[in-house]
Amino acid sequence: MMAEAVTEHRDPEVMYVGMDLGTYRASVTASNGLRKTVVSVVGWPKDDISRKLLGKDMVFGHEAMRHRLALNLIRPLEKGVIKFSDDSTLASEEEIELYKEAAKEIVKHAIQLARDGSTETVYAVIGAPAQASVINKQSLIEAAMEAVDSVIVVSEPFSVAYGLDMLDDALIIDIGAGTVDLCRMHGALPEEGDQVTLTTAGDYVDELLLKLIKENHPDAQITINMARDIKERNGFVSDTNDRVVVRIPVEGRPRVIDITEECKQACRAIVPPIIEAVGNLIATYDPEFQARIRDNIVLAGGMSQLKGLDRLLEEGLEEFGGGKVSRVDEPVYAGADGALKLAYDMPDSLWKELK
């Protein structure tokens, strides 16, 4: 397959789509030039009143979050996969179906956003977490098949690497909401031992931040969405940072509180597992090439935007012989762009086979 990768196989009748189907957001880059992103939640109106108010039967993304009190809201992906798809003993059959349905609608919606009406046929490459099991991959394929004509599921950090042309002696760390996906690139398709998935990612930080704020400010009325918002605006891991001061309701009235320490502690929690995983991936790499991979560590994903993260990881890596860490320019679209590049490079015969 790598030999094929040098030529593009574009069919003018087909819209090619690269999708990063994330726990937090689904982003697509399409061959018509459009790039779209939507927060991976879908809501159905709770009753006739809310249906009338919203003027539709289904609401997605930020709009759904804004009206969450009027909706049955579902965020179908958790830890990078469709919730319950790997362990069906955790929920009722009805619930499992609902989550699958929600994932399907999000894929459909994201593709719909990228359509411009010029072509009917859609071929998609979808990025999924590095270690998604066969069952999980199958449920992603099922979710996509209603919206596309042919689909290939690849590992998410691999699509990031492919998009950046970093196929050789590089280590990609994609830090999302549900998972941190690490992938070692050695000039061929990554194998099992090249990939690690950690679940200490963005959602984990949000929950920890919420817990810490509640512990230190028991009267503060704060939700998980507020904690995430605080993290996105202020998240940092360095020792020096401006104070993080927020307004949070206490008994219904806004109060100004300083949560600098809580914020730092919660954001820093993702660092030790990443350092350990990187250390292992380097140590088990061919010794001749260890120095090169060390100097080629790239952060992607929404959480890569935490202030000071690249430097703190470099500090932590000193114990393992050091390393150079950089960030991708576009954390939201790096995965989708890479997936589209892969879509172009797949031979047409393969797409037809998968139909």
Ligand SMILES: Nc1ncnc2c1ncn2[C@@H]1O[C@H](COP(=O)(O)OP(=O)(O)OP(=O)(O)O)[C@@H](O)[C@H]1O
């Ligand atoms: N500016 C920011 N600073 C820090 N974190 C951010 C920022 N913007 C978004 N995030 C966080 O990044 C995470 C989402 O990243 P991303 O969009 O890469 O995830 P995803 O691909 O949907 O998730 P996954 O890959 O785990 O399935 C969320 O936890 C979000 O709160």
Ligand SMILES: [Mg+2]
């Ligand atoms: Mg992701």
